[in-house]
Amino acid sequence: MIEIVFYFLMLVIFISSVALFSSKNVIHNAAYLLFTLLSVAGLFVLSGSDFLAITQVMIYIGGVLVLLLFGVMYTKNTEKQGVQLGSARILTGVVLGLTSFSILAFGIMNEDLDQNYEIKAQGVTEVLGVHFMTNQILAFELTAVLLLVVLIGAVFVAGLKKTTEKH
Structure with missing residues (x-):
């Protein structure tokens, strides 16, 4: 059951992250960021890190996302304006993103993880x-x-x- 919840949260993170970078509407981007951050908090709960999950919700969702939404509302960004997609440095971003992903994937795959761990009562x-x-x-x-x-x-x-x- 935990594996199903884990894969569901990973799917939500993936879909909302892709939607975050492909959407032009700033309010929708804030909603996609909310789904991503909530799913990461869910992963913290699954790993038994309740303090990190609470911190994730309070600081990132409660603070940063609300601040972002207020900033968007005060700048009077209309639906017609949207966000300009694309950049002159897209190749640099893709290379850095793939390099970071490769380093993290290599580290995770080579880590000898203990599959049978127990969460302490305390x-x-x-x-x-x-x-x-x-x-x-x-x-x-x-x-x-x-x-x-x-x-x-x-x-x-x-x-x-x-x-x-x-x-």
């Missing part, structure tokens, strides 16, 4: 949470302070531009 998210809150608590807290300082700095810079514009 989830990856639980292990990461316990590890962050015990062994890595200092780094975790320093990261939180750094993000707070960056946020305060961004608010300060944004407020600074508004006050200089008034003069």
Whole structure:
């Protein structure tokens, strides 16, 4: 059953990726990207990497794709305009794509994979949470302070531009 779901997700990734590069409509491209990213998250779930699947959904789908859609909506891209297909560097892109695919395929085919693995009862998210809150608590807290300082700095810079514009 897992193999059927795996092949289905791979088929969805392949079809939506091909459609993504062949479509001229930007909104359709965003939908195809959504299907691709959801299928990749499904592959993470199948491999037992629930943390990566949640991260994939939250960051890529929840953040990047929504940002892309808002960017498309604000640029007022109409149906008539579309996206210009083709490029002067198509040969370079095809060569680099085939080279990357060949390297990845060679690495995967030569890897000695253990087909009989068991997913542990303890989830990856639980292990990461316990590890962050015990062994890595200092780094975790320093990261939180750094993000707070960056946020305060961004608010300060944004407020600074508004006050200089008034003069």
